[in-house]
Amino acid sequence: MNLTKYILAAAFSFSAVVANAQEDSWAEWGPTNTSTNAGFIVRAGYTIGGTMPLPIPAEIRSINEFSPKGGATVGLDCYKMFSKRWGISAGWHFFYEGFHTSANVKNYKMSITMDGNTMGGYFTGCDVTNTDAWGMTIPVLATFRLSPRWNVSLGPYFTTYFKSSFEGEVYDNPDGVGYLRVDTPTGEKINMDRNNPATYDFKEHMRPWAGGIELAFDWKAMKHLNVFGSVDWGLSDAIEPDFDAVAFKMYPIYATFGVAYRY
Amino acid sequence: MKKFFLLPLAFAAFGFASCSDEPLNAECDIESVTLGVDTPEEVFYHAYDATQSVPSTADSIGFLIRHYVNVESIPVNLTVTPGATVYVVGADGTESLFKNGSSLDFSDEQIQRLRVVSQDGAWSRSYKLNVVHDVPSEGDMTLDFETYDLDASGKYYIWTVTDPNAVNGLFGSGDPTWKNGNPGFKLSKSSAKPMDYPSVPLVGEGPDGSACVKLETMDTGAFGQMVNMRMAAGSMFVGEFDVANALKDALKATRFGLPFKHKPVKLSAWLKYEPGTKAFQDRMGKPVEGIADEPDAYLVVYRNQDAAGNRVMLDGNDVLTNPHIVGIARLPHHYVNPEATYPRDGGGDLESNDPIHGITSEWQQYVLDVNYYEELDPEILVNNGYSMVIGFACSWQGAYFRGSIGSKLYIDNVNVICEY
Structure with missing residues (x-):
């Protein structure tokens, strides 16, 4: 899975660079305003990730494709340091994020209701999903200075979505197997294939908000310029709880890498 | 302090635990039935009539045979959902394991009952299997x-x-x-x-x-x-x-x-x-x-x-x-x-x-x-x-x-x- 690689690579590079941190002066790389010990950071970054069930259920047999569409984040953070190492920050981040995935599933329980009609049962085959989201995130983070030039921040965030979509298709897997058993595994078998896939669009059932934990690392590359990486780990289901087409809770998990200007 | 460096790693490991073992099959269908007769054209009307594919909605499988043919025990071969087990259900409700090639008695158009149990044991389906003699008819x-x-x-x-x-x-x-x-x-x-x-x-x-x-x-x-x-x-x-x-x-x-x-x-x-x-x-x-x-x-x-x-x-x-x-x-x-x-x-x-x-x-x-x-x-x-x-x-x-x-x-x- 590509996302795993991205996150592991990011983690390794952070650890490696941190381990080599120089013994720079704490003051030289501290808040630019030494009287208030506070300031602003303007961030711009590249956002990748996905909205996924965790842990991945046994019904999802394999993931054929996982390609983050590549999003973007711009934001403004205010911070204040209370001591040499500890501080707090809060911000407004505007983002676009999306992903495309194709997974093989087996006996994946699903049910869809539209216009008062319900179709459901157990699906075996290939499920392709595309998501897009535009929104704003407010993180409130505790900041800890690992070293003069390295900060780590951790804390809750809250997201509101201006617009979000979750749509896709179901059809046969690469072995040509694709069918729904209506209601139960002994119900009518309805074959599906890629020549006439069933499409779905759950945008009306997406939760308009999300919440979770953000973890961010900042490295002060220059006097005013940071390089940063962060992960927003969603702890709320992306889909409305009373919508049962997706049997699993889906969590938005996105990472952002970018540069920031520090006032 | 180095323990902080492991935080992102821990996050990644938590989320991307590998897929778990494949669930056992929950389905229990008879997908096709073949009656093993030596000269199918003499019993049925076409050689291919000895094999029937069974729709997922069917629970009764009948083979049409020529009106003058008498049959008794015939070896039966079934294609079922992988991993499923088939039992023959006797008149008194007792079940015995069916194996492909086992002979079943179709004399006097008697109905044989089969029960198919899914690999995961949670689901089962019952089927009736028999032969039916063709009955002569007028056209109109x-x-x-x-x-x-x-x-x-x-x-x-x-x-x-x-x-x-x-x-x-x-x-x-x-x-x-x-x-x-x-x-x-x-x-x-x-x-x-x-x-x-x-x-x-x-x-x-x-x-x-x-x-x-x-x-x-x-x-x-x-x-x-x-x-x-x-x-x-x-x-x-x-x-x-x-x-x-x-x-x-x-x-x-x-x-x-x-x-x-x-x-x-x-x-x-x-x-x-x-x-x-x-x-x-x-x-x-x-x-x-x-x-x-x-x-x-x-x-x-x-x-x-x-x-x-x-x-x-x-x-x-x-x-x-x-x-x-x-x-x-x-x-x-x-x-x-x-x-x-x-x-x-x-x-x-x-x-x-x-x-x-x-x-x-x-x-x-x-x-x-x-x-x-x-x-x-x-x-x-x-x-x-x-x-x-x-x-x-x-x-x-x-x-x-x-x-x-x-x-x-x-x-x-x-x-x-x-x-x-």
């Missing part, structure tokens, strides 16, 4: 649509034929029912009541005051749109409706015709028709200007085996055009070839604004002659080598999801007249 039949009932799910109506010539000579005693698209409509409109389906009975509304059938072209709603099948035309036909493939390939899912040992020469039916008031629409649901919807009614006789001995069964793609067709009767229509009277020499159906089917909004009896392209071979006929289709639809292009929502065809008292 009357099909009056007086006998109908709700299906097992209680969602839609099913019509059973009662004329012994129709039961024994065409439909077969195992499942003597008309087929139509109602099972497919159920998938798209789970909330529909039995009278909201495309094919419904109307009590007391036939020309003789008895029950008749109403076929209506209906909107399939949001689910129909999901699979690009925005309408369901009401239909009634002789054959099989393979609901499993109704979404995958709707034309192939309607399979027409069953073996018949007589030579039909006329199809007569009482009909009336009301075209839909909504515009004729194409598969994408877009209105098509200048096209009027038309009903359809036909009888087709075809050779049901090809030169290589394979089964031939017509479907929605070729029910009126397959080269194995030897005789056809159909309501008058326009064809791409203006000289054509029948689809076989017509170069395709021509939609138009001036239909010539002649069906009015008043009950009237229509008689269609069967036009033969070649004389039937008596030896082939007596060996179930020809199949007959009787079909009705309220939108003649409904198989292609083209027509007017609301078109209605009423049918009653259908007769097939045979020369011999």
